[in-house]
Amino acid sequence: MTKEQFSQYSFLLDRTARRVKQYAQQKFKNGDFDVTVDQWLILKRLAENEAISQSELAALVFKDQPTLTRIIDILCKKGYVERVQHPADRRSYQIHLTSDGHDKVNELKPKVSLIREKAWKKLDQNDFEEFKRILNTIYSNLE
Template sequence: MTKEQFSQYSFLLDRTARRVKQYAQQHFKSGAFDVTVDQWLVLRRLGEHDVLSQSELAGLVFKDQPTLTRILDILCKKGYVERTPHPADRRSIQVNLTNQGHEKIKELKPKVATIREKAWENLDQKDFEEFKRILNTIYGNLEQF
């Protein structure tokens, strides 16, 4: 592949990722979801785990600590998340969903699924399999980071 082709494909990948996030954010705002896309990602990851340290959560949502701290501050104020001291490590904070947070996830999952489905329109199973293979290859190429 030439540098020009590589540049074009990288641009397309970045552009598409931005468009997907913009589309979702627009629907989150207009749908009165009460959370942003980034806040949703945090809630969703917390919903997959009982308790996570703040550093574990940062890794799962690909956010740096200061950004995650701001997101968690907002989610705590909204009553969706709570922080507690780690029982074995005073320097560590654990994060978990409140009952209200679990309810918010239940409420939003079908709405988020509808938003995601729009991006996948006009693609068939073969497209999905090839897309998955390509993305997994790219991810694997960078896995050591």
């Protein structure tokens, strides 16, 4: 591959990732979801991983600690998450969904699915398999 082709493909990947996030952010805002896309990612991961530390959560959502702390603070104020002292380590906390947080996740799952379906429209199973293979290769190359 030439440098020009590499640059073009990198541009397309970046442009697409930005567009997907912009589209989702717009839908979250217009749909009055009461959370941002980044807040949703935190809620979703917490629903999948109960009793998780903040550092474990940061790794799962690819956020640095200061950014994650700000998001968790906002979600605590909204009543969707809470910090609970770690049972084995008094110096650290685990992050938990509250019952309102579980309700919010259940409310938003179908709405988020509709947003994602818009992006995947007109793609078939072979497209998905090839796309997955390519993204996994790119990811592995950077480990």
